[in-house]
Amino acid sequence: NENAGEEENGGNEADADGEDGGGEYAQEDASHTIRGGIGLNSDHPQYQGLLEFKEIVESETDGDIFVETYHSGQLGDDRSMMEALQLGSQEVTIPSTAPIANFVNEFSVFDFPFLFPDSETADQVLDGEVGQELLDMLDDQNMVGLAYWENGFRDLTNSEREVASMEDFDGLTIRTMENDLHLDAFRELGANPTPMAFTELFTAMQQGTVDGQENPYATIYLEGFYEVQDYVSDTHHIYSPFVFLVSKQFYDGLPEDYQQIVSDAAVEAGEFQREANREANDQYLQDLQDEGMTFTEISDEARQEMQDAVQPVIDEYSGEIGQDLVDRVYQAIEDAQQ
Ligand code: KDG
CATH class of the missing domain: 3.40.190.170 (Bacterial extracellular solute-binding protein, family 7)
Structure with a gap:
């Protein structure tokens, strides 16, 4: 992300999107707005993934869904953002599975210490049947889980x-x-x-x-x-997955073709994010x-x-x-x- 530059540690002064996203579309022309927020800062591959999601969704809907991106906890921490999704006052967040377990305790299974031997194995399990089964459990909590992204080995x-x-x-x-x-x-x-x-x-x-x-x-x-x-x-x-979450209230209110676009974009941006994340985790120990x-x-x-x-x-x-x-x-x- 070229515009992010060197961020001060806490990242509190980080500014909300538009600037960062450099999108071609304007919010006032859109029928729907997605506010997507994360806890990590704008230099993190998670934010690059969110920008990728924005780009895909806006271009696929020709700007009819506008995505506003927030980082560094600008919209709150993981827990409060999930609560906002439940209430329908925020549309997207991408927390680690650990705080999700406070809503659906089965999610703790993916945080078992020393569970996954490597990222590729994690991908296959999370993207497979049992991963989907857990995503489905979010429904009862008024959230829709669309994809697993990667935080990584802690x-x-x-x-x-x-x-x-x-x-x-x-x-x-x-x-x-x-x-x-x-x-x-x-x-x-x-x-x-x-x-x-x-x-x-x-x-x-x-x-x-x-x-x-x-x-x-x-x-x-x-x-x-x-x-x-x-x-x-x-x-x-511990291997930490991220989960791409959408407010159920918002998602259910979208026309079906838009639901498909949003859910495909979450997966596609997730592939991009996982790759960027692995490169980052390989590089930064040095x-x-x-x-x-x-x-x-x-x-x-x-x-x-x-x-x-x-x-x-x-x-x-x-x-x-x-x-x-x-x-x-x-x-x-x-x-x-x-
Ligand atoms: O954007 C996600 C972060 O808020 C959080 O899940 C990062 O691993 C994390 C932590 O330690 O809280």
Whole structure:
């Protein structure tokens, strides 16, 4: 995104679309407006994906659906944007699955630690039957889930010490997303987890309210976390999908051909986003080190120890979610690797 430039860490001063989108269409000529908001800033591949969605939808409807894009939590955090979708006061948001689990708890299954071996396997499972089954559950919550995008494998950063193995987590205050499974997993690892909206994270690290956080490299770099964090470890502990969500009230009010355009665009922009995201996550570990962060590699042995420690949490949540669904997810992972 050429116009975004270097964004100040928190990204609070980021401005709403039009400027960024550089679209050819005007809102006053459109019959429908989609306000799409995300928590990450305008440098992130997630925002590039949202701009891609805008371009596809506007050109396919010849400007009759206008898309306004917002980033950096300009419309609120993940939870409040989902609530706005439910109320019909916002049309689109693209949260991680973790906060979605507060609305449909089955979504926690995709956040099981060490579940997906790689992104390609995740794609196949999420884009397959069981992924669709979960999207369908959003209907009851007045949201329509149109596609999975990618946030990516989450890695730990902190300002205290190198984290190479489990004992290094001891007592570290780690911000997690607002999700019980994430909290429980970090407790098992020995950390002191604090749930917090993404929009508050940078300040919390800057002021030392938390020692660390975990997010994919792209987010760590593009949000400027290296300014307030010294250590990064490739824990890769959880794979975070994004879900492209639409307000059901809005979607149901669209003519059928427009529904099709919107849902195809969410998938197509998602393919673009996943690719951009993978490139970003590959590139930014080096950039983080160039910015002065110390990188610590997690050995297979240490990762196995972490995996064993969080197994009770996986067992507990499997019970809550339903072992049958969980087994189908494991089966889909196995099938994807054939
Ligand atoms: O735009 C999505 C973000 O708001 C959020 O889901 C990012 O991974 C995230 C986090 O740590 O909150």
